Amino acid sequence: MQLSFRLNGSATQWEDVHPGENLLEALRRHGCWEVKGNNCTHGECGACTILLDGIPVPSCTVFAARVEGRNVDTIRLLGDPDHLHPLQQAFLRHGAVQCGYCIPGMLLSAHALLVRNPHPNREEIKQSLSGHLCRCTGYLQQIEAIEEIAGLPEGAE
Amino acid sequence: MASRTVVGQSIDKLDGPALVTGQAVYTDDFTLPGMLFDRILWSPRAHARIRAIDTAAAECLPGVRLILHYGNVPRVAYTTAGQGFPEPSPYDSFIFDQKVRFVGDRVAAVFADNLIAAQEAVGLIQVEYEDLPAIFEPEEATQPNAPIIHDEEEIRGAFDPRHNLVSQLDLKIGDVEQSLAQATYRAEGTWITPYAQHVPMETHIVISYLDEWGRLVLRSSTQVPFHARRIIARLLDLPIQKIRVIKPRVGGGFGGKQEILLEDLCALATLRTRRPARIELSRKEEFVSARQMHPMKVQVRLGADSGGQLQAMEMRVLANTGAYGTHGSTVFFNTGSKTLPLYNKAPNVRFVGDVVYTNLPVAGAYRGYGATEGYFALECAIDQLAAKMGMDPLLLRRKNHIREGETSPIFIKLGEGREGVEQTVQSCGLDRCIELGMKAFQWDERRKKPRRIGPDRARGVGMSILMQGSSIPQVDMAAASLRMAEDGSFHLFLGATDIGTGSDTILAQIAAETIGVSTDRFTVYSSDTDFSPFDKGAYASSTTYLTGQAVYKAAFAVRNQILGIAGLWFKVEPGTLEIRQGVVFNQQGARLTLEEIGYRSYYLADQQQIEASASALSQASPPPFSAHFAEIEIDLETGIVRPLDYVVAVDCGVAINPELAKGQVLGSLMNGIGFALSEELLLSSRGVALNPNFLDYKIPTSLDLPRIEIIPVETNEPTGPYGAKSVGEICINGPLPTLANAIFDATGIQMKEAPFTAERVWRALKRNE
């Protein structure tokens, strides 16, 4: 089936979406390698998180057909290796990235939080990361990185 | 010490920009035309002989290209353990065997044009099993008339396979029995740990293909690319020359990827079909059929004199390695060798135990490598002893722990499944770890507070001290190659395997510091067996310490080459020159950039490639040290335990990159907190995993994070690069004893079985009523 939607801000049309395919599979099949985590498939690890109309969701739990006419953003929304977003820089500065597999998803959740609530407290930050399993880090360095960005004056992010 | 500009700085990970932007860096972020996809048929039986296997129906399915099973693959005994050669693990595995030994063992593999066909074909394979009596309790494994799990005649390297023994040891120093009999104070107990899984976010995955020369290429999420190449070569009877193993970015390992689990099947598929092939484990398969932490029962007996001096220590281990003995003896040896030297003053020591086969999931290497189980027992026994003496457990530890300049007879008696290497501890910040940790934690103040904080609530504090090692002495080698381009940039080629730890960055820092440049000139390439020099891989807390030494040597040689060329230019002795921030200065202050030197050596005069390789073999395994402190709150009615505060002081020598070192501490700590509170692979009485998913195997999330303070305690390890030791594993060992001791402090009850689930704690409280 055909699918039209906005992917990272660009009008996108896919001609060959399978009706039983989830969004994670469809994205990766179309070269969006930045969406990781095609081994859990239950929405429990959070690695495949994308923003669906600005809201972080695990793309493995969303049928691709559901995004018709909607906005899908992947980590490409934030930056590329030569132009990192301040949140991405903060993650690196705080040592919050080890293997990196869970990081694009965490960054998207953190970004979505900051868009809605530019100055979240620690509990709100912890809550926003709680759908993302990470085995390398222990979460504290991500929290500290987000707190640093959240402490900046509005508009600096 | 000269002032350092790169070492000791928390520079950003060099691979960081790629990782935070989701670039295609992992094994699976890659596809090839014509690639075959695999699904594996796993054994539903715990112990059975395959009478017949019928793949006819599966083969007829459109898109199915190859089905592998015991009838059509080479039969070579090997170990899946990715260790140095000859491996200290038994050769007790086959690509496929006519016998299955646990629920989740391999039976067949289907390769098809797509996953759906492969999956469907797996369901069409007919297997006739002849069930054999099975062993589900480690105690039963060594009973007379117990079924023999490994009755194959090819088995090599297991201690006594006829009695299901992978390893057995009885090491005695002095006379423990007599000393215990004479001791004023005694403590004893048996501490039990379950199966626990590594849970890397990226499961095991391999992609294989033939290169333009017809050589086999394996793109694998592995911690041990060189061991993988060697083991696959032997298994498939290929020359090493014909195999290339590429390790892209790896999504976490924690020991689970120090195993050759899928490479053999992928390689066979590609060799037979001449097509690329891919195998990825699902999360459930990772939980059941990858590797586990060894479940252990560790009995400890301690004896002390009236002054609190430890006189006798005995550790008795029963380790369950599951269906295969990978890392069986070495993990077991480490249970003693990484723990007992901590209390080196006890004159009488005994370390004894069995490692047994069962028809259960396969244990292997897991961060901590046996020390986790050992410390749970030892550090809880120390608290029991302190309680009996009425002494502050912190003081008891201070009286007895190892110090700088001291040694332990254990170092020489216990190695990696064999004898060890004598060593003296040349750097030890343990006393300062305890001192600074107790101050930051306010140990004395907190101990004075009442334990009961409500009608159904109590609080308690606990601590533990730890050591680990840095590399396996006189076993493992690491090498590095460093090359300068004409623009003064550097390529650092490493066989060391950055699996997320940041070792590429840390090793570049060591090279940059040595030469006198910054790390932004570095491109680090790890690992590719075609281009990287040999390295044993990412295990045994060895990369910073051991590969760091090789990098230091290579960088020192490159620096000398640069100075040599500059000396020709300036017409002075190279020894009179120095490199600062990428510029060579002579004594008069004249400057020569590395770019000028590069262009000269590439194109203009005295032409030569500025390049060096070096290797290092470790002579010692200097231990890092750590002191852990925690406060917990316990709901006395429900048994729910919550860690509130956690303080870790850690001596890893000089931290090359403090922020990355902190990340190692935090990650291992949270993993350890998972062990203490919830992590346990549950098995039915027939050996079937009950919770192989994230719904029921609970690993900590951000909401489980207590308040944590990390205190770096710097020492200078003279044998390490820039004074560094390891930090990757040690802290995973802390939470089990620390939280158990806090529960003990709160309730007077010693939790001897992990994890300390609410139900388990409730039962213990009820028994105590």
Place this chain on the structure above:
Amino acid sequence: MQPNITDYLQPKSLTEAIALMATHTGRSALVGGGLDLSWRPRQDIQILIGLDRIPLSYVEWRPEGLVIGAGTTLRELAESKGSSFLNGLLSRVLDRIATPLLRAVITVGGVLARAYPWSDLLPIFLGCNAHITLFDGQDHTIPLESFYQGNSRQLLAHSVIRELCLPPHHESYAAYQRFGRLQIDIPLLNQFSCLTLVEEQIEKASLWLGARPGFPLRLSEVEAVLLGKPLNQETIRDAVSALSPPLVGTDFRLSKDYRHHLAGVFLRRNLTEIWSQHATII
């Protein structure tokens, strides 16, 4: 990838959805958030009927109570004015369900249709005497309790859940307790208590035990102990001792005797909390 799926249909109205269900009886499934199907792919279906284009996501206060459209996600519910229901209890419960990511996918309709044995919300919905509105060509509003007592599966084969209505509970006090292994977990036992007190006497009581494991159970014997009594220590003690062990079961997650013990602790804590809420307000 669920290869057996051949079509994903997106009706624009409930009437259209019902018609599609009738056309594809026995081989179609409704997709609200879709989480359930991603968890448990079904081999028996070919047609997916997505509900995204039907305006079913709303939370409104109406005279009959708080009305929640079946397509409302738990995240939307938590961010709506409905989260203040039961003095904010609903909002606190929503914060503990699954993960923030999954709460943006799970719909109220999905919760009601699947009725997972570990639901946090069902004991609360049942305990609040919720009504469910089903559409099968026309609307039928029935008490949620009777929906589950009847053959809910059969009803759902030819009707769609439109909305849920929680009647106002102005005079009531409620409390909820759950047990999870770590902070993020399904409940392995939960207890919801809701009491209406008139002149210090318990006039109405609605007590539910969920995740036992199994469908939530109304604690009628305990309710009978409470009715007409003043809420005090003695009443609470009597209530707890009226709990009988057969109400709970064993699975690999928790044993029966621990669950029974927890049920007593949760009931006592909930009633005690209600007692203190009540005391504070008076």
